[in-house]
Amino acid sequence: MNGPVTSAKLTPSPKVLLATLTKDLRLEWRSKDAINSMIFFALLVVVVFSFSFDPTGDESRQIAGGLIWVAFLFAAVVALNQTWAREIRNQVLDAYRVSPAPANDLFLAKVLGNFLFVTVLEVVMTPLFVVFYNLRVLGAAYLLPVIAVLGTWALVVNGTFFAAISLRTRSREVMLPLILFPISIPALLGMVEATKIVMMGESSAKFWIVLLAVYDLVFTTVCLTLFETVLNAE
Amino acid sequence: MKAPLIIAVVVVITLLGFGLYQALVVAPTEQTMGDVQRIFYYHVPSAWTAFLLFFVNFLASIWYLVGRDNASDALAVTTAEVGVLFCTVVLITGPLWARPVWGIWWTWDARLTSTLLLWLIYVSYLILRRFSTGGQTAVLAAALAIFGFVDVPFVYLSIRYFRTQHPQPVIGGGGSLHPAMWHALLYNWLAFSAFAVLLCWLRYRLERAQRDMEETLALEALLEGSRSNVR
Numbered sequence: 001m002n003g004p005v006t007s008a009k010l011t012p013s014p015k016v017l018l019a020t021l022t023k024d025l026r027l028e029w030r031s032k033d034a035i036n037s038m039i040f041f042a043l044l045v046v047v048v049f050s051f052s053f054d055p056t057g058d059e060s061r062q063i064a065g066g067l068i069w070v071a072f073l074f075a076a077v078v079a080l081n082q083t084w085a086r087e088i089r090n091q092v093l094d095a096y097r098v099s100p101a102p103a104n105d106l107f108l109a110k111v112l113g114n115f116l117f118v119t120v121l122e123v124v125m126t127p128l129f130v131v132f133y134n135l136r137v138l139g140a141a142y143l144l145p146v147i148a149v150l151g152t153w154a155l156v157v158n159g160t161f162f163a164a165i166s167l168r169t170r171s172r173e174v175m176l177p178l179i180l181f182p183i184s185i186p187a188l189l190g191m192v193e194a195t196k197i198v199m200m201g202e203s204s205a206k207f208w209i210v211l212l213a214v215y216d217l218v219f220t221t222v223c224l225t226l227f228e229t230v231l232n233a234e
Numbered sequence: 235m236k237a238p239l240i241i242a243v244v245v246v247i248t249l250l251g252f253g254l255y256q257a258l259v260v261a262p263t264e265q266t267m268g269d270v271q272r273i274f275y276y277h278v279p280s281a282w283t284a285f286l287l288f289f290v291n292f293l294a295s296i297w298y299l300v301g302r303d304n305a306s307d308a309l310a311v312t313t314a315e316v317g318v319l320f321c322t323v324v325l326i327t328g329p330l331w332a333r334p335v336w337g338i339w340w341t342w343d344a345r346l347t348s349t350l351l352l353w354l355i356y357v358s359y360l361i362l363r364r365f366s367t368g369g370q371t372a373v374l375a376a377a378l379a380i381f382g383f384v385d386v387p388f389v390y391l392s393i394r395y396f397r398t399q400h401p402q403p404v405i406g407g408g409g410s411l412h413p414a415m416w417h418a419l420l421y422n423w424l425a426f427s428a429f430a431v432l433l434c435w436l437r438y439r440l441e442r443a444q445r446d447m448e449e450t451l452a453l454e455a456l457l458e459g460s461r462s463n464v465r
Contacts, residue, residue, distance in 0.1 A: 158381070165374045169365045179362055182354035183381055186388035189396055207395055215388055222384055226377045229299060233370035 016101045020109035027086070028117065034079045038121045042075040046125070046132060060133040065195030068129055069188060073155060075125075076118050077177050080159040083110055084167055096231075103228035107160065111223075114156045122148055138201030143209070147198070150212040151191035154219065158184060161223045164230050187215050246425070246432045253418075253425035261418035273331045279423040280323040281349060283430045287317035288356060288383060295379035298372060307372040308441040309434075310379060311363065314356055316433045320426070321353045344397040351389045355382040 028034055049067050053059075087093040096106055129135065137144065159180055166175035194208035257275035264271035294310040328346050329339045340346070359382060363375045411419070 161381075162378075165362070165378060168368045168370065168374065169362065170367060171365060175362065175365055179358045179378060182351060182358050183385045185351055185354075186385065186392040189392045193396065211388070211392055211395075218384060218388075219381070222381060226299075226380065229373060230377050233373040 016105040017109045017112075020106055021112055024109065024113040025116070028113070034082050034117050035120060038075040038079050038117065039124055041078050042071045042121060042125050043128070045071040045074055046129065050132060061135060061138070061199045062196060064129065064133055064135055064199055066192045067133075068126070068195065069151065069191045071125065071129075072118065072122060072152075073181075073184075073188065075121055076114075076152075076155050076159060077180070079114055079117050079121075080156070080163045080180075081173050081176055083114060083160055083163045088167065093231075103231045104224050106231070107164075107223065107227040111157050111160045114160055115152060118152050118156055119148075122152065135199065137199055139198040139205075141198070143198050143205060144195070146209060147191060147194045147205070147212070150209065150216055151187065151194075153216050154187035154191075154212060155180075155184060157216070157220050157223055161227060161230070164227070168233075187212060190215065242432050242435070246428045249421075249425035249428050253422040256418040256421045261415050262412055264415075267335050270331060270334045273327050275418050275422045277324060277327040277331060278419060279426040280320045280327065281345075282423055283426045284317050284320035284324060284349075284352070286427070287313045287320065287430060287434075288352065288386075291317060291356075291379055292383035295376035295383075298376045299380075302372075304442065304445060307376070308438055308445070310372075310376060311441055312434050312437040314359055314379070315437060316430055318353065318356050318360060319433070320430065321349060321356065324349050325353060342397070344394045347393050347397070348389050351393070352386065355385060355389075358382075 046067075049071070053063055053067065084093065087096070096103075159176070162180045162183075163176050166172050166179065169175045190208040190212040194205040194212070197203055197205040197208070253275070257272055261272065261275065263269055291310050291313040294306045294313060298306040298310060325346070328349070332341055333339050359375060359378050362378055363371055366374055
């Protein structure tokens with residue numbers, strides 16, 4: 001039986017983090033597993049949506065915010081599901097548990113890796129969206145990257161954590177979205193509403209951007225505090 | 235443990251009965267909505283009780299991560315299950331109220347939507363417990379419970395702001411309550427809380443008993459195995 005939880009180190013050192021991150025990026029660059037499946041999945045989602053929501057002029061600007069983020073959310077889940085699978089396959093996770101390296105380094109490396117993958121996805125998909133839906137941004141376009149960064153971080157930080165939790169469950173791939181989506185809804189609402197406001201050029205997206213920023217801060221802290229506990233749960 | 239249990243059940247039934255009397259007979263009829271409004275005395279106390287239970291679940295989860303004892307984990311499961319039960323009551327009484335008053339079953343007003351999200355979060359907690367393999371279910375579930383509860387202020391704030399931008403009919407109404415209505419509401423809250431405590435007590439005993447039984451069976455199997463090995 002485990003004893004009481006020892007205090008987790010909250011401030012990671014760069015060496016281990018960078019090593020893990022570059023390892024993941026290199027593996028991904030060589031296989032391009034996650035990126036390819038994510039991009040294709042997002043594309044499919046866009047096409048299916050175009051049948052359900054007929055993209056004509058003004059309407060499309062209103063719903064674009066929601067559609068774009070739902071597509072990214074589903075595609076991100078594809079990437080997140082694979083996050084830890086590679087580690088389990090070669091018993092890397094066990095090796096990491098036994099090593100003296102702080103658990104939060106591993107966590108942040110995974111989060112940053114996923115963040116980069118999803119950002120690449122967004123950079124690729126956004127022009128496609130603009131083309132398919134004939135979008136023009138009526139509001140402050142410079143806010144869109146800010147929203148994208150904050151929103152993506154929110155999805156990825158919780159997603160990576162819950163992917164670690166769902167490792168030891170039946171139907172692992174279903175369990176991740178099942179526990180991720182309810183908790184992410186405030187962030188999703190923020191992303192969608194902020195994007196919609198910026199696209200429509202009406203009112204101010206300030207509340208939603210602040211909400212996203214606070215959400216990111218709070219949940220990154222919670223993740224860093226609890227990750228070591230979850231990693232060591234065996 | 236028979237006598238205290240019977241006394242508790244009697245007390246709870248009395249309180250619930252008194253609450254019913256207060257709600258249906260004593261409280262004055264509401265001006266605009268008529269007698270349908272009386273469902274308010276079940277809708278609101280259920281919501282408060284559910285929130286209270288989820289808060290206890292949060293505390294029990296933290297306590298479990300610190301101390302790793304069976305009692306706090308059993309309490310976490312118990313309060314989550316009973317909390318989801320009361321939350322379900324809120325989600326059913328809401329539409330039952332909305333239909334005659336507004337003509338629609340569901341309204342995405344701030345309160346109902348927030349309650350739905352709360353329900354989703356804790357149902358996902360229960361599903362994680364059910365689907366988890368291996369011995370560390372309690373740790374993983376406790377982590378999820380902490381996430382879920384930390385999320386509650388965000389859920390509340392975001393949906394409230396969202397809904398003030400898009401006004402919808404509000405179930406529960408604003409404004410002041412007649413004192414007799416306050417009394418009925420508070421009596422019912424007391425009754426529901428007592429009912430919740432009783433349910434939790436029963437469920438907690440069941441959970442502890444189940445775990446003890448499992449441990450005993452496991453121990454027996456272990457001894458059985460070692461005995462046959464020696465022979």
